[in-house]
Amino acid sequence: MGVMTFMRTKMGYFLVGGIAVVLALFVLEPLLQQGPAIFGSSRNTVGSIDGEEVKYEEFNQKVEQSVAQFKQQYGGEINDQMKAMAIDQAWQAEVAGVLLNKEYERLGLIISGDELFDLLQGKNPSPLIMQYFGNQQTGQIDRAAVINSLKQQSKNPDLKKQWDMLQIEVEKQALQQKYASLIRNSIYVTSLEANDEYSNRNKLANFKYVNLDYSSILDKDVKITDGDYQAYYDANKKRFENPTETRTIEYVNFSIKPTAADSAAIKAQVDKLAADFRTTPNDSLFAATNSDVKVPYVYLSKGKLDPAVDSVIFNYPAGSFYGPALSGNSYKLIKVVASRFSPDSVKASHVLIDPSKIGGDVAANKLADSLKTLLQGGASMAELAAKYSVDGSKDSGGDVGTFARGAMVPEFENAAFDGKTGDIKVVKSQFGIHVLKIDKQVGNAKVAKLAYIEKSLAPSSKTRDVAYKKASSFLNEVKGDNFNSLAQKNGYTVGVADRVGATQGYAAGLDNPRELIKEAYAADKGEVLPQVYTMDNGFVVARLTEVKPKGQLSLEDVKKQIQPMVMNAVKAKMLTEKLNKALAGSPNIEAVAQKVGKTAAPVQNMVFANPIIPGLAQENKVVGTVFGSAVGKLSKPIEGDKGVYVVVAEGFTNPAPLGNTFKQKETMMLGITQRSLGAAFQALQDKSEIKDNRVKFY
Template sequence: MGLMTFLRNRAGYILVFAIGFAIVAFLVGDAINVGKPFWSANQKVVGTVDGNEISIDDFQPKVDQSLNQYKQQFGGSLNPQMTAMAVDQAWNAELAGVLLNKEYERLGLTVSEDELFDLLQGQNPSPLIKQYFSNPQTGQLDRVTLMNFLKSKDPQALQQSNMLQQEIKNQSLQAKYSNLIRNSVYVTSLEATDEYVNRNKLANFKYVSLDYSSIPDASVKLTDADYAAFYDENKARFNNPQETRSFDYVSFSISPTAADSLAIKTQIEKIAADFRVSKNDSLFAAINSDVKVPFTYLSKGKLGDQALDSALFSLPAGSFYGPKLSGNSYKLVKVIDTRFSPDSVKVRHILIDPTKAGEEDRAAKLADSLKGLISKGGNFAELAKNYSVDGSKDQGGELPVFSRGQMVPEFENAAFDGKTGDLKVVKSQFGYHIIKIEKQIGSSKVAKLAYIEKTLGASSKTQAAAYKAASNFLNEVKGKDFAKYAQEKGLKLAVADKIAATQGFAAGLDNPRKLIQDAYAADKGDVLPEIYTMTNEYVVARLTAVNPKGILPLDAVKKEIQPLVLNEVKAKMLKEKFIGAGKASLDQIASKVGGTVNPVQNIVFANPVIPGVAQENKLVGSVFGAQPGKVSAPVAGDRGVYVFTVDGFTNPAPIANMFKQKESMLLSLGQRSGQAAFQALIDHATIKDNRVKFY
């Protein structure tokens, strides 16, 4: 009873303590699991720039916008590298937005209302205004369309107008900032003269060389002192601009076996027999093909297989092609029809949305009514402006010239199958289209194809066997030497070195993002927790190195610098050989060291390439600092050690136009200075990049 009274009287304290402990345990547990402080683990924060949080809700649409641009540019095909590029593009835009705006504010850079008005409507408007509101036929700015856009009260138009004006402001501020940076750069007459001389002064010399390859690597024993000396002299070379990680991995192939290939061949032969007698070719192809090709007229080159194109476009309608093994797949094709068709078409267009018209029948009747009005001389542009829901309505319904494959099939067929001047109504997934064919350009052969493609792939049995082997390895390798155990199992060990957190590629891996994410959540030496699926293999990996931002320690770069350290030690040995030959003439030195005298003509300081050898900066630099006629001390270059004699120099004529020389240098310096200024802003900012948690 006494215990119950004690608990009842202190229940409030106990409850508060319990809740507090649970919260702390949850946060600390999360910190332990993630390996990062719990206060930075906000699940919505992609990163911070000088304390400004970047939310995934704001960041993802910008990534999607970049991805859509890549889809349009590369035909809808994306890979991990493109995704990584899109994420980087969005991230860099965020950095620029925060850092440059802070810099604009610090410098007092603004765009006044008068400036903005002039950029929107003045005599010399922003390039964006010219881009979006110029008449495609004349190239001249369409001020009527521009003013209608700026004055529109439509919510969507207002949003687009605000976005456009903000982007114009940003471009103007960036131009002011760039001009400010560029105008702070100058070139003295001495600098201009040096640059001119370095590019035009000629040197003629002879040299004797001993290559590093003349000493076998196995005969050189490197010491810790050798590594340390090279590292201390070249520390600046080991500055890591961002954290990277390295991992080893082994692969388990899921490529099709001979039995798999035979099974697919048997399957495609059965499909071919059924395809020959099918009653509905387009449906049969859609059901049986791994690759979907639209059942519409295609121009030559659209299939992406040159040999297939050449074969199909030489066949008459009714022909059957295949089964033919091409690349990694079998192809079966029925040529349904061939004809000659325009290469591209120019049309006007009004789109009626049934949902906005009230119902399907009313939309169809409205489309027919508009067609009747236009055929009797009605103003197409005015009708498009008043009735169309398409983005082209403000341009009078005019669409840019397009070729086959750019529009939905119903729209495309109407535009390409008619003739110039035709007025048509067609229905598509978007609604009812009133189309007027303005112009048809060119003519070439097109074909309507029923297309089947079957990819050679591994069977489920083959995939299961590979996955089981990978799973066994993952379970058995834990606690063992990863590399040694892989060797015992007869597996080839591959290395992915210095992988950045947001990188979209890794050596030998075609889909590494999940693997890289897990590598950044692991500790050095950890075997990563999953079996990672690539296109034709399963992968098991182990994190081997964590390379932090900043100057890397010697241990982290020791393997990388070994060839350079080896050459440094060899250089000392070869220098001793040259010194042992005495201070005789170049011919006598060549005779004693077993080399030859090589003449070189017309070398300039700014292009230190020795013909037939390589770029040798140290050698050419030494040549331009030497006195003619004297045998030089040995010079250690990139390929070997050199001794030389300068025959003479040919000085260029005096600079004819100092102003032009300076102007040329200023142009190059101005471009580099803008990039350097932005990099300086990044270097001095506090940036936390959490993108690896999201992508």
């Protein structure tokens, strides 16, 4: 597509493109969930990053750009979860932008004028310039197009604005690359480290073990004391640092699934609709009027419909009728209006004429016919497009690229796919009058024009009313301390959405819970949330049961969570005592095994870097003990993840000496570098105060 076309359609997403670079560079997904959910801040402040306030108006523009990109990527519609992801992506970019810019300034990193010139139009173009001005087949940049577009800035204020945005993003990307290079160049692997890593991945150990599984002791036979909880908590405190505030919600979902009566009523409606559909004189209008899902009345290729329908409908001849057939959660009724073979894709060019600029449709059509005649006589499309076209593609000879069905407006698409290579057509669309040239057609597959009706199995208004009345009644009656008992009394199931973040677009068992989550973050622990929430599959009444703040969680916060681990720790003490008795006076592993009623199990060719005991589990402590043992010496009991073990090393096989230390270092440095980039960014966050107040706005 032309320069102006890409500018108009894609430049709005350059900021998002910058996000992608930062995310790829620093692996931010697990790192940027920072800041408590609610802070005393002005109504217009979404948050603050290292002392810099993030204002709603500016941030929301970036959110809209991110949402628009998601919509473009996922076909025009996104759900609440994807919207939350888009908002989070915009926030992550905001955090990255502020912190990295400060770090660049501290380090003295800049992009000079000469560097920027080279990135925009020199011998070392930015990947962004390559993306929009490069030839995908040759990998070469069209410098003439770049320079021509730059020259046009003085005559086109919109183009200048887009170039200004592009230049900012090119500079950002170049700074990111410089910073990444700085980090990479600080990494070094010693020869000793290289040899240790090589040995860990290639040295083999043969050993035998005896294990007593934690499951060999029934939970009912174990008594856990407060001291046991405290000991486990103290030994594992670092595991209980909460990177961001989370909340736990319990809820009752009053289902609005269709009843048997609803399904019967819909089936009767569909049967009548099918009878009328068979005899209607206007298939497309009837389908458009009666279908819950709108399918364009154009030729479709295989792969665009529900799989159950798609697998059979393209075998039907024109004039056939399909359905009513229940597939998924809806009935399908289809008339095959026409079918034929058609190209898979088309490469085309055009001149777009705007009738409003040359005196109306009559004048536009007259000009289009004249241009068609010139083209048929051998005139240059590029020259005519440059002179007459109002579309941005005029800067690339009128080329609109190669496209499949569904990429263009129907009038343009039909003309391109219904003709043949070399055809020149005049086409009217919502954008104006096109003089279209079919440059190339690729492939050949069967396509069908369908009149398509889909009727969903939806609950009736009566079913919805009944469910809502139940939910409202429960909300009016429930109190904070009787939520579970009242639900149990009425036969309702209580669900739990655990550790829900302030900006999440999803929660366990809930379809579109953003409003519920927002109000949960405005509530106090134990409160019933103030309204009945409408989900895709029901009405929900909810209560906030737990608040886990950012930072070090208390024992009380994690007590329920760690109960299984504490149980195993207590069992480990009991099993360790049993194995210590068995070890006393035992000359070998077989004697230990005999005393505890087990068989010593052999393991061959274990490597330190892959500590999985066949048939059991990954046991890091156990395998680590083996590689630190002397051959033939019985170990003390080892508390593993699956049980308690005693091991004896039977022998080791050392690998051949490392032949290429440089290659080993290079491999290690690659992995360390990738981790260090993320670690560097994490360090920037750790020393910065980040307040995230998005939950009040989104």
